[in-house]
Amino acid sequence: MNLDRRDFLRLSALAAATAMVDRRAEAAPTSPAPAAGIRWQKAPCRFCGTGCHVQVGVQNEKVVAIQGDPEAEVNKGLLCVKGYHVGLALYGQDRLTQPQLRKNGKLTPISWEEAIDVAARRILAAPDKFAIYSSGQSTIPEGYAISKFLRGGLGSNQTEPNARLCMASAVTGFLSTYGVDEPAGCYDDLDHCDVLVLWGNNMAEMHPVLFSRFIDRRSRGEKPLLIELATRRTRTTPFADHFLLFKPQSDLAILNGVAHLLLAWGKHDAAFVEKYCSFRRDTEKPSLAGQPMSFDDYKKALAEYTPARVSELSGVPAEQIELLARLFARRDLRITSTWCMGFNQHTRGTNVNRLCHGLHLLSGHFGRPGDAPTSLTGQPSACGTAREVGTLCHTLPGGRLVENAEHRAETEQIWNVPAGRIAPKPGYHTALMWEKFCTPTDKGGDLRTMFVQATNPGQSLPNLHKLFRAKKGLEDKFLIVSEVYPSATTELADLVLPAALWVEKNGMFGNSERRTQQWFRMVPPPGQARDDAWMILALAHRLLELGHPGMKDRDGRFLFAQKNEAGAEVPVWDWPHYYDLNVDRALFEEYRRFSAYKHKNLAPYDEYVKTRGLRWPVVQQPDGSWRETKFRFAEGDDPFVKKGAGVQFYHSTTKNDRAQIWFAPYEKATEEPDQEFPFWLCTGRVLEHWHTGTMTRRIAPLQGAMPSAYVEMHRDDAAERGLRNGDLVALRTRRGEVRLPLWIDGRGQPPRGSLFVPFFDERLLINELTLGDIDPISKEPDYKKCAATVARVAPNPQP
Amino acid sequence: MTFSGLLLTLNSDDQLAEAALAELARHPAVTLGPRRERWQAVALEVADGADSRAAHDWLLALPGVDYVDVVSVHFEPEPLAAPLAPAHAA
Numbered sequence: 001m002n003l004d005r006r007d008f009l010r011l012s013a014l015a016a017a018t019a020m021v022d023r024r025a026e027a028a029p030t031s032p033a034p035a036a037g038i039r040w041q042k043a044p045c046r047f048c049g050t051g052c053h054v055q056v057g058v059q060n061e062k063v064v065a066i067q068g069d070p071e072a073e074v075n076k077g078l079l080c081v082k083g084y085h086v087g088l089a090l091y092g093q094d095r096l097t098q099p100q101l102r103k104n105g106k107l108t109p110i111s112w113e114e115a116i117d118v119a120a121r122r123i124l125a126a127p128d129k130f131a132i133y134s135s136g137q138s139t140i141p142e143g144y145a146i147s148k149f150l151r152g153g154l155g156s157n158q159t160e161p162n163a164r165l166c167m168a169s170a171v172t173g174f175l176s177t178y179g180v181d182e183p184a185g186c187y188d189d190l191d192h193c194d195v196l197v198l199w200g201n202n203m204a205e206m207h208p209v210l211f212s213r214f215i216d217r218r219s220r221g222e223k224p225l226l227i228e229l230a231t232r233r234t235r236t237t238p239f240a241d242h243f244l245l246f247k248p249q250s251d252l253a254i255l256n257g258v259a260h261l262l263l264a265w266g267k268h269d270a271a272f273v274e275k276y277c278s279f280r281r282d283t284e285k286p287s288l289a290g291q292p293m294s295f296d297d298y299k300k301a302l303a304e305y306t307p308a309r310v311s312e313l314s315g316v317p318a319e320q321i322e323l324l325a326r327l328f329a330r331r332d333l334r335i336t337s338t339w340c341m342g343f344n345q346h347t348r349g350t351n352v353n354r355l356c357h358g359l360h361l362l363s364g365h366f367g368r369p370g371d372a373p374t375s376l377t378g379q380p381s382a383c384g385t386a387r388e389v390g391t392l393c394h395t396l397p398g399g400r401l402v403e404n405a406e407h408r409a410e411t412e413q414i415w416n417v418p419a420g421r422i423a424p425k426p427g428y429h430t431a432l433m434w435e436k437f438c439t440p441t442d443k444g445g446d447l448r449t450m451f452v453q454a455t456n457p458g459q460s461l462p463n464l465h466k467l468f469r470a471k472k473g474l475e476d477k478f479l480i481v482s483e484v485y486p487s488a489t490t491e492l493a494d495l496v497l498p499a500a501l502w503v504e505k506n507g508m509f510g511n512s513e514r515r516t517q518q519w520f521r522m523v524p525p526p527g528q529a530r531d532d533a534w535m536i537l538a539l540a541h542r543l544l545e546l547g548h549p550g551m552k553d554r555d556g557r558f559l560f561a562q563k564n565e566a567g568a569e570v571p572v573w574d575w576p577h578y579y580d581l582n583v584d585r586a587l588f589e590e591y592r593r594f595s596a597y598k599h600k601n602l603a604p605y606d607e608y609v610k611t612r613g614l615r616w617p618v619v620q621q622p623d624g625s626w627r628e629t630k631f632r633f634a635e636g637d638d639p640f641v642k643k644g645a646g647v648q649f650y651h652s653t654t655k656n657d658r659a660q661i662w663f664a665p666y667e668k669a670t671e672e673p674d675q676e677f678p679f680w681l682c683t684g685r686v687l688e689h690w691h692t693g694t695m696t697r698r699i700a701p702l703q704g705a706m707p708s709a710y711v712e713m714h715r716d717d718a719a720e721r722g723l724r725n726g727d728l729v730a731l732r733t734r735r736g737e738v739r740l741p742l743w744i745d746g747r748g749q750p751p752r753g754s755l756f757v758p759f760f761d762e763r764l765l766i767n768e769l770t771l772g773d774i775d776p777i778s779k780e781p782d783y784k785k786c787a788a789t790v791a792r793v794a795p796n797p798q799p
Numbered sequence: 800m801t802f803s804g805l806l807l808t809l810n811s812d813d814q815l816a817e818a819a820l821a822e823l824a825r826h827p828a829v830t831l832g833p834r835r836e837r838w839q840a841v842a843l844e845v846a847d848g849a850d851s852r853a854a855h856d857w858l859l860a861l862p863g864v865d866y867v868d869v870v871s872v873h874f875e876p877e878p879l880a881a882p883l884a885p886a887h888a889a
C-alpha cells in the first residue's frame with residue numbers, strides 16, 4: 001500500500017470520527033461524506049435486533065462503504081463493529097450462485113426451472129408432509145408469503161421460524177401478562193430511566209449500540225445506575241454499578257425474592273395494583289392461561305423467598321437482593337429492565353418472563369418513559385416477521401390464532417380463499433418439527449420434505465445429533481435450503497437454492513422496539529441468486545401448473561396474482577418480471593389489513609420509505625400524517641387508551657383492562673452438574689460474530705478478530721486440573737463431545753464450576769452438546785445450562 | 800491494514816483524561832483528531848483484525864477512557880487467514 005493511499009484512509013477514518021465528536025457535542029447532524037460516484041441509500045443493518053440504520057454507499061453496482069445513519073433515532077449515526085462491516089457480508093468468496101441438486105451424493109448445478117420443479121413435485125406428492133422453517137431474518141413480506149402459501153394454499157400449518165429458539169418465551173411472557181405480544185416501552189426508556197437492570201443480558205456485546213446510548217448519558221453528567229445480573233462476568237460488567245452474580249436457573253428465585261421484600265416492607269404500589277392488575281398462577285399442567293389467585297395467596301406463595309433462602313439458592317448475597325428491592329420500592333425512580341436469551345432460552349422461560357413483568361407491575365414501574373420491562377431480540381426481524389406476521393406454527397397474521405375459528409374465517413376472507421381452507425390444528429413447534437423430519441418414516445417421522453430459508457438449523461438447533469444430523473442416510477427425506485453461503489445446513493441439503501442477501505433485494509424488518517423498517521434493492525445478487533419471496537411465489541405457481549387446487553383463490557385467480565397500476569397482470573413468479581412491480585409493497589399492503597386487530601396498526605408502505613422506521617401502532621392523524629407510538633398502554637401516547645384511564649391494558653386476558661401478575665416457583669434446572677459432569681455449560685454470542693457466523697466469518701476483520709470458538713474457564717478450575725491457556729480440551733456432555741481450545745477466564749470471567757462456549761463457529765458445533773429440553777409453554781429450548789465435563793487432549797502448541 | 804475511526808468518551812476527571820491523551824499521542828498506531836468536551840476523535844491503523852481487537856482492549860483499559868465507539872471501518876476485503884470448513888465436511 002503506498003503512503004498516499006494510507007494517508008487517505010487514515011484521514012477518512014479521522015473525518016468520520018470527528019463528525020461523530022461534533023454530533024455528540026450536539027453540533028449540526030452529519031451526513032455521509034460526499035464522494036464522487038457513490039450513491040447513498042438507507043437500510044437497517046442486516047445483523048441484530050437493535051435495528052440500527054446504516055447509509056449504504058454503492059458504486060458500480062457494488063456496496064463500497066457503510067456509515068451509521070445520523071437521521072436514525074435508534075443509533076443516531078453510530079454502529080457497532082459488525083454494522084460497519086455489514087457490506088462485506090455480501091462479498092465472501094464462496095457465495096452460492098447456482099441451484100444445486102444432490103445427485104449420487106454430490107451437489108450438482110442445475111437450472112432454476114429444474115430446481116423449482118423438483119421442489120414443487122416433492123410438495124405435491126405429500127403436501128401434509130411438507131414444512132417450511134424460516135427465520136427472524138426473513139423479511140416481513142417473505143414471512144407473509146410463506147404464511148399465505150402454506151396456510152392459504154396448502155391448508156397446512158407446518159411453518160416455524162427459528163425465532164422459536166430465541167424469542168418464544170418472551171412472546172408467552174407478554175401474552176400471558178398483557179394479552180398481547182411485544183414490549184410496551186421502547187429504546188427511549190434507555191434515555192429516561194434512572195436505573196437500568198440487565199437481567200442476564202450482556203448488552204455491551206450483544207446490543208452494543210443500545211449500550212453505548214445508555215452509557216453516553218454518564219458522559220453528559222447524568223448518573224443513571226446500571227445493575228447487572230448474570231451468571232458470568234462479561235464486557236458489560238466493568239460498567240455496572242452493582243454486579244449480582246447468580247447461579248444458573250436461580251433468576252426465578254431472585255425475582256420472587258424481590259417481590260417478597262416489596263410486600264414484606266409494604267412497599268409495593270398498592271394503588272397501581274388495585275387499579276390495573278390481577279394475580280395468576282399456573283394450573284398443574286402449565287398453560288398460557290393459568291388460573292386466578294388472590295392477592296393473599298400470592299403473598300403467601302412468596303413468603304418462602306426470604307433474602308436468606310434466595311441467597312442460598314442463587315449465591316447472591318442477601319444485601320444485594322435487598323438493594324435491588326429497595327430500588328424497586330422507590331416510586332421516585334424510573335426503572336427499565338432488559339433481557340434477551342438469558343431469560344428466554346430457559347426451561348422455565350415463560351415463567352421468568354412473567355415474573356419480571358410482575359415485578360414491574362407490582363412496584364408500579366410501568367407506563368412512564370423510563371419505567372418499563374423490555375425484552376430485546378437477537379435477530380433483525382424476529383418481531384416484525386416471526387411474531388407480527390406470524391410464521392409460528394400456531395399463529396395467523398396480525399396476532400390471530402390457528403385454533404380460533406373466527407380468526408381463520410377473517411384470514412380466509414382477506415386471502416379470498418374458500419372457507420375451511422386453513423387447517424384448525426397447529427403444526428409442530430421447532431424441536432418437534434425437526435425431530436419428525438429426522439426420524440425414519442416407519443418410526444413416526446411424518447415430515448418428509450423441509451424447506452429452510454434464511455437460517456442455519458444445522459448449527460443453531462440444540463442437541464444437533466438428534467435434531468439435525470440424524471437426517472443423514474434417511475433416503476426418503478428431502479431437505480431444501482435457500483442460503484447465501486455453504487453452511488452446516490447445506491451440508492445435508494438435497495437441493496440448495498442460492499439466495500439474494502440484504503440490499504440485493506427489497507426488504508422490510510421489524511426491530512425490538514416495534515419499529516417497522518423498509519429498504520430498497522441497491523445492488524444485483526451474484527450469479528443466479530434470487531429473492532426468497534420470489535422462490536415462494538415461483539413454487540406456488542409451479543404447483544398451480546401441476547394442478548394443486550389450493551393455489552387458486554375463490555375466484556380462480558392465482559394466490560399471488562399481482563396487477564400493475566394499469567391493471568395488467570404481471571407474471572411475478574417469472575424471475576425476469578419479478579421486479580416489474582414492487583412485490584414487497586404489494587404483499588405488505590395486503591398484510592397491513594391484518595394489523596389493526598391487536599392494535600398493531602401499520603402505516604402504508606410509502607410512509608416507511610420516507611422514514612427510518614415507525615413504531616406501531618401507527619395511526620393516521622386528522623391532517624393526514626401518520627403518528628407512531630412510543631409507549632403502549634399509557635394515556636397520552638397510546639392512541640387506544642381511553643381518556644382518563646391513565647394506564648389501560650386493553651388486550652387483557654381477563655377482559656377487564658387488567659394485566660396479570662404471575663406467581664411462579666423456583667424450580668431446579670432439568671440437568672444440573674453432578675460428579676460425572678461437574679460444570680455448568682452456557683453458550684451464546686460474541687461481539688464480532690453474529691449468530692452462526694455464516695456472514696461474519698466471511699468478513700476478514702471480524703473473523704481475524706475472533707477466529708475460532710473456545711471454552712472459557714475460571715483460572716482456579718483450570719489450575720486444579722493442570723490445564724493451561726490454549727490447551728486443546730475435550731468438552732463433553734451426555735449428548736456428545738467437542739474439542740476446542742481453552743481460554744482461561746476468557747473475555748469476562750466465568751465463575752468457578754462454569755464454562756462458556758460461543759456458538760458462531762461451524763467447525764466446532766457446540767450445539768451437538770446442548771440440551772434440547774424445552775419450556776413447556778413456549779417450547780423454546782434451553783441453551784444456557786446443561787452439565788459438562790472437560791479433559792485435556794493436547795497441550796497448547798504455542799505455550 | 801485496518802483503518803478505524805473511533806469515538807472515545809473520556810473520563811470526567813480531566814487529569815485522567817489528559818494522561819490518556821498523552822499516552823495515545825505516543826502510540827504509533829493512533830492519530831488524534833479534535834476533542835470536544837469529553838469526546839475525542841481517533842484514527843487507528845493496525846495490521847489486522849487481531850491487532851485491532853488488542854488495540855481496542857488497550858484503549859478501554861486506559862483509566863482516562865470510559866468508552867470506545869467504532870465509527871467507521873475501512874472497507875477492503877482481506878483474504879481470510881484460514882479457509883472455512885464445516886465440522887462434518889467430508
Ligand code: SF4
Nearest residue numbers: 045047048052080083
Ligand atoms: S448493534 Fe446490531 S443492528 Fe446495530 S450495528 Fe451492531 S449488529 Fe447492526
